Amino acid sequence: MSTTIENHYDLAEAMIEIIDRYQAKSTALIMVLQDIQRHYRYLPKEALELVAQKMDLPIAQVFGVATFFRAFSLKPKGKHHICVCTGTACHVRQANVIVDKFQRDLGISPGGTTPDLQYSLETVNCLGACALGPLVTVDDSFYGNMTVPKVDRILGTLRGDGKTGDEQEEAV
Amino acid sequence: MTPARLASPKDLSALRDRLLQQRSSNKTIISVCAGTGCQACGCESVLSALRAKITESGLDSAVEVKATGCPGPCEWGPLMTIHPEKIFYIRVSPRDVDLIVDQTIKSGKVVHKLLYKDPVSGQSVIHEDEVPFFKKQMRLLIGKNNLIDPTAIHDYIGLDGYQSLAKTLTTMAPEEVIAAVKKSGLRGRGGGGYLTGRKWDSCRKAPGTPKYVICNADEGDPGAFMDRSLLEGNPHCVLEGMIIGAYAIGSSEGFIYVRNEYPLAAKNVGIAIQAAREYGLLGADILGSGFSFDIEVSRGGGAFVCGESTALMASLEGKTGEPRAKYIHTVEAGLWDKPSNLNNVETWANVPLIIDKGADWYAGIGTSGSKGTKIFALTGKVNNTGLVEVPMGISLREILYDIGGGVRGNRKFKAVQTGGPSGGTLIVETSERKIHDSMVAHGDLREDEEALSLLDLPVDFDELTKAGSMMGSGGMIVMDDDSCMVDVAQYFLNFLQEESCGKCLPCREGIRKMLAILNRITDGQGVMSDLEELENLSQVIIDTSLCQLGGSAPNPVLSTIRYFRQEYLAHIQEKRCPAGLCKALVSHAITERCTGCHACLKSCPTDAIIGTPKQLYSVIQDKCIQCGACYQICQYDAIRRVKRGEGETLQRQARERWTPKTKPESVPVG
Numbered sequence: 001m002s003t004t005i006e007n008h009y010d011l012a013e014a015m016i017e018i019i020d021r022y023q024a025k026s027t028a029l030i031m032v033l034q035d036i037q038r039h040y041r042y043l044p045k046e047a048l049e050l051v052a053q054k055m056d057l058p059i060a061q062v063f064g065v066a067t068f069f070r071a072f073s074l075k076p077k078g079k080h081h082i083c084v085c086t087g088t089a090c091h092v093r094q095a096n097v098i099v100d101k102f103q104r105d106l107g108i109s110p111g112g113t114t115p116d117l118q119y120s121l122e123t124v125n126c127l128g129a130c131a132l133g134p135l136v137t138v139d140d141s142f143y144g145n146m147t148v149p150k151v152d153r154i155l156g157t158l159r160g161d162g163k164t165g166d167e168q169e170e171a172v
Numbered sequence: 173m174t175p176a177r178l179a180s181p182k183d184l185s186a187l188r189d190r191l192l193q194q195r196s197s198n199k200t201i202i203s204v205c206a207g208t209g210c211q212a213c214g215c216e217s218v219l220s221a222l223r224a225k226i227t228e229s230g231l232d233s234a235v236e237v238k239a240t241g242c243p244g245p246c247e248w249g250p251l252m253t254i255h256p257e258k259i260f261y262i263r264v265s266p267r268d269v270d271l272i273v274d275q276t277i278k279s280g281k282v283v284h285k286l287l288y289k290d291p292v293s294g295q296s297v298i299h300e301d302e303v304p305f306f307k308k309q310m311r312l313l314i315g316k317n318n319l320i321d322p323t324a325i326h327d328y329i330g331l332d333g334y335q336s337l338a339k340t341l342t343t344m345a346p347e348e349v350i351a352a353v354k355k356s357g358l359r360g361r362g363g364g365g366y367l368t369g370r371k372w373d374s375c376r377k378a379p380g381t382p383k384y385v386i387c388n389a390d391e392g393d394p395g396a397f398m399d400r401s402l403l404e405g406n407p408h409c410v411l412e413g414m415i416i417g418a419y420a421i422g423s424s425e426g427f428i429y430v431r432n433e434y435p436l437a438a439k440n441v442g443i444a445i446q447a448a449r450e451y452g453l454l455g456a457d458i459l460g461s462g463f464s465f466d467i468e469v470s471r472g473g474g475a476f477v478c479g480e481s482t483a484l485m486a487s488l489e490g491k492t493g494e495p496r497a498k499y500i501h502t503v504e505a506g507l508w509d510k511p512s513n514l515n516n517v518e519t520w521a522n523v524p525l526i527i528d529k530g531a532d533w534y535a536g537i538g539t540s541g542s543k544g545t546k547i548f549a550l551t552g553k554v555n556n557t558g559l560v561e562v563p564m565g566i567s568l569r570e571i572l573y574d575i576g577g578g579v580r581g582n583r584k585f586k587a588v589q590t591g592g593p594s595g596g597t598l599i600v601e602t603s604e605r606k607i608h609d610s611m612v613a614h615g616d617l618r619e620d621e622e623a624l625s626l627l628d629l630p631v632d633f634d635e636l637t638k639a640g641s642m643m644g645s646g647g648m649i650v651m652d653d654d655s656c657m658v659d660v661a662q663y664f665l666n667f668l669q670e671e672s673c674g675k676c677l678p679c680r681e682g683i684r685k686m687l688a689i690l691n692r693i694t695d696g697q698g699v700m701s702d703l704e705e706l707e708n709l710s711q712v713i714i715d716t717s718l719c720q721l722g723g724s725a726p727n728p729v730l731s732t733i734r735y736f737r738q739e740y741l742a743h744i745q746e747k748r749c750p751a752g753l754c755k756a757l758v759s760h761a762i763t764e765r766c767t768g769c770h771a772c773l774k775s776c777p778t779d780a781i782i783g784t785p786k787q788l789y790s791v792i793q794d795k796c797i798q799c800g801a802c803y804q805i806c807q808y809d810a811i812r813r814v815k816r817g818e819g820e821t822l823q824r825q826a827r828e829r830w831t832p833k834t835k836p837e838s839v840p841v842g
Binding site: 025026027028029030031033034057061064065068069070071072086087088089090091092093094096097100101104105124125126127128129130131132133135140142143144147148149 | 208209211212213245246247249391392393394395396397400427431432433434435468470471472473474475476487488489490491492493494549550551552553557558589593647649651655660663664667671673774775777778797799800801804805
C-alpha cells in the first residue's frame with residue numbers, strides 16, 4: 001500500500017520529511033497537518049492516508065482532526081489567502097462591511113475559493129490585534145483599520161503584481 | 173559571546189553583572205514595538221529604515237535599535253521609545269526616521285509632531301510615563317515589554333531574569349513555593365479565577381507520574397490579546413514561571429499550547445525555549461540543581477473550545493479537541509490520564525514576580541479576594557485602545573475614561589462587554605432610564621429603586637460576578653449607541669454555534685435553536701413569545717451542557733435581555749432596530765448635511781448612491797443592501813439609518829432643505 005502512494009505522489013518525500021521533523025509523535029499530529037496544509041494549501045486525501053500510516057494512527061483519527069479544526073481544508077485553497085477578522089472588537093467596528101465588500105468583489109463567500117484558484121476568502125474569530133479593527137490579513141501581512149476603499153487598494157495591488165508589502169504603510 | 177551553559181545560580185548572576193557592565197548607562201536604546209499590532213501598522217519598514225540610517229550616520233556603537241514587545245497602545249503604532257530618556261513617539265513612519273536620528277539622537281531635540289497630544293488640553297507629552305494612558309496603570313507584567321528584545325535572552329537576564337528561578341532552586345523546597353503562591357492569593361487569569369496555589373498543591377499531591385505542566389496560550393476569546401502580547405514580547409518570563417511551577421509540582425515535562433492564529437507568539441516562544449536550553453535554564457540539571465524540566469510548543473488548530481482544559485489536553489494528545497466531563501479533575505487525570513496542571517499565560521507570568529518580591533508584597537496589591545494586577549484588552553469604541561494593566565479593584569470608570577480616554581467620536585457610552593463570548597456579559601450605565609426600566613421588568617429592581625452605576629464597580633473576580641458579569645480572560649469591548657445589543661447577542665451565538673464541538677446535544681442543538689430565534693428577531697419576524705423561549709432554552713443549556721463553553725453560552729443573550737429588553741421589544745413589536753444595524757429593519761438615507769464630497773458614492777459596493785459632486789447625493793433604495801459602508805465613511809454625519817421604508821421620505825425632505833455648501837461645515841477628523 002505504501003509503495004503505491006509514494007510512487008504516485010512526488011509530494012510523498014516532502015511529507016515524510018514533515019512527519020520526521022516531529023519524530024512521528026502523536027502529539028504532533030496537528031502540527032504535521034499544519035505543515036502539510038502550508039505546503040499544499042490544503043490537505044490532500046492521500047496525504048492524510050500517508051500521515052495515518054507513518055504516524056501509526058487510525059485514519060479516522062487523522063480525518064477527525066483534519067475536519068475538526070478550522071485551520072484545515074480538504075479542498076484546495078487559493079494562492080492568496082484573504083482573512084477578515086470578525087472578532088468582537090472588529091465586529092463592533094463593522095467588519096461585516098469589509099466581508100461584504102470582499103465577497104462581492106471576489107464573487108465568493110467566506111470559506112470559498114475563486115475558480116481560478118487565485119483567492120480564498122475566510123473569516124477568523126480573532127487575530128488578537130483588536131485595537132486595530134477591522135483587521136484583515138492577506139497572506140502573512142496585516143492591514144488594520146480597514147475601510148471599503150482600502151479593500152479596493154489591496155485587491156488592486158494583488159491583481160497588479162501580486163505583492164502586498166508596500167501597502168502596509170497606508171494601513172494606519 | 174558564545175552561549176555558555178550556566179552551571180549554577182552564581183554563573184547566572186555573573187552573566188547578569190557582565191551584561192550590565194557592558195551596557196554603558198549613556199548608550200541610547202531605541203525600542204520599536206514589533207508586536208503583531210505594530211506589525212499591522214508597518215513597524216518593520218520603520219525598523220529597517222532606522223537601522224540603515226543609524227549605520228549610515230556612523231552611530232552603530234552609540235545607539236542600539238531594538239525590536240521589542242508590545243507596550244500596549246496598539247492603535248498609536250508603530251510605537252517608539254528612546255531610552256534612557258524615555259521619549260515616546262507614536263505613529264512613526266519610515267519617513268520620520270531621518271528627523272528622529274538627526275534631531276533627537278544627534279542633537280537631543282524632541283520631534284514634536286511625533287509626540288502624543290492630549291486630546292483635551294492639546295498639550296504634547298514627551299515621556300512615556302506621563303502619557304495619561306500609562307499613568308494610572310500598574311505595569312508589573314507588560315512594563316518590561318519595550319525594554320526587551322524577545323529573541324534575546326540576554327535582555328531578559330540583564331533585567332534580573334531567571335533570578336526568581338535561581339532563588340527557588342537554591343533556597344526553597346517545593347512545598348515552600350506552593351505555600352508562597354497560595355499566600356500571594358494569585359488566581360487563574362484565564363477566566364476561572366481558581367486559586368493557583370491550591371491547584372498546584374492538588375497536582376503535587378495527586379498520585380501518578382509523570383506529571384505535566386501546561387501553559388494555555390489558546391487565547392480564543394475574541395477581543396482578548398494579553399496572552400499573545402506576553403508570549404510575543406516577554407516569553408522568558410512565562411518560561412520562568414512554568415519552570416518554577418514544575419519544580420513545585422514535581423513535573424519534568426511541560427507544554428505550551430499556542431493558538432494557530434498567533435504565529436509570532438509561537439515563533440518567539442520557540443526561540444526563547446531554544447535559548448533557555450542552551451543556557452541550561454531548561455533541560456537536564458537546571459542551573460546545576462539536579463532538577464530537570466523541558467518544554468515543548470504545540471500549535472493549536474484554530475478551535476475556540478480548545479481553550480477549555482480537557483479539550484486542550486485532548487488536542488495535545490493529537491485527537492480532536494473535544495472536552496470531557498470533569499468529575500475527575502485534570503490535576504489528577506489530565507494529559508494521557510496523568511496529573512496535569514494547566515495555567516494560563518498571564519498566570520504563569522505572575523509567578524516569577526511573586527517569588528522575587530515575596531508573597532506579602534504581592535498580596536498587598538489588589539482587593540481582599542483578588543490580588544495583583546490584571547491585564548485587560550481595551551477595544552471597541554473607545555479612544556485609547558490597547559492593553560492596560562491595572563491593579564485589581566480599580567473602577568471600570570477609571571479604566572474607561574482615565575486610561576481609555578472615553579468613548580470614541582463623542583458618542584454615547586452604552587455598554588462594556590467583558591468575559592468573552594461565553595462570559596458574554598455587559599456592564600452598563602444602569603442609572604440610565606431605559607436600562608432602569610429593563611431591569612425593573614426583569615425583576616432586578618423595584619420601580620422606585622435606583623441602581624448603582626456599574627461603572628463604579630471595583631473590577632475584581634468577585635465583584636464582577638456579584639454584578640452578574642465576569643472577569644473572563646480580560647477582554648473589554650466598549651460599545652456606543654451605534655451598537656445594537658440584539659446584534660451583539662446574535663453575533664456571540666453565531667460564534668458559539670460555529671465553535672461548538674458538537675459532542676453534547678444541549679450545546680450543539682440548543683445554541684442553534686437560540687440563534688434561529690435571534691435571526692428571526694433581527695429579520696423582523698420576531699414574536700413576543702420568543703423572549704420567553706430564549707430564556708427557557710438558556711436555562712436548559714446552562715444546566716445540561718458538558719463543558720463551560722455550552723454552560724456559559726447563553727450569557728450574552730440573558731444579559732442583553734436583562735439590561736436591554738427595550739431593544740428586543742423595538743425589534744419585535746415595532747420592527748425597528750434602534751441602532752440601525754439590523755439589515756432587514758433599516759434603510760439608509762442621505763440628509764441635508766451632505767456636502768457632495770463623493771466619498772459615499774465611492775464606498776458603495778452596489779452603486780446604489782447617485783449624485784454629482786458638490787450637490788446633494790441620494791441612495792437608490794431598491795439597490796441598497798444596507799451594508800453601512802457609506803455610513804462608516806461619511807465624515808459629515810449626513811447619512812442616517814432609519815426604520816425600513818422611511819429612507820425615501822427622509823431623502824425627499826432633505827432635497828427640499830438642502831443648500832449648496834461653500835466649504836465643509838466641520839473639519840473632518842482623522
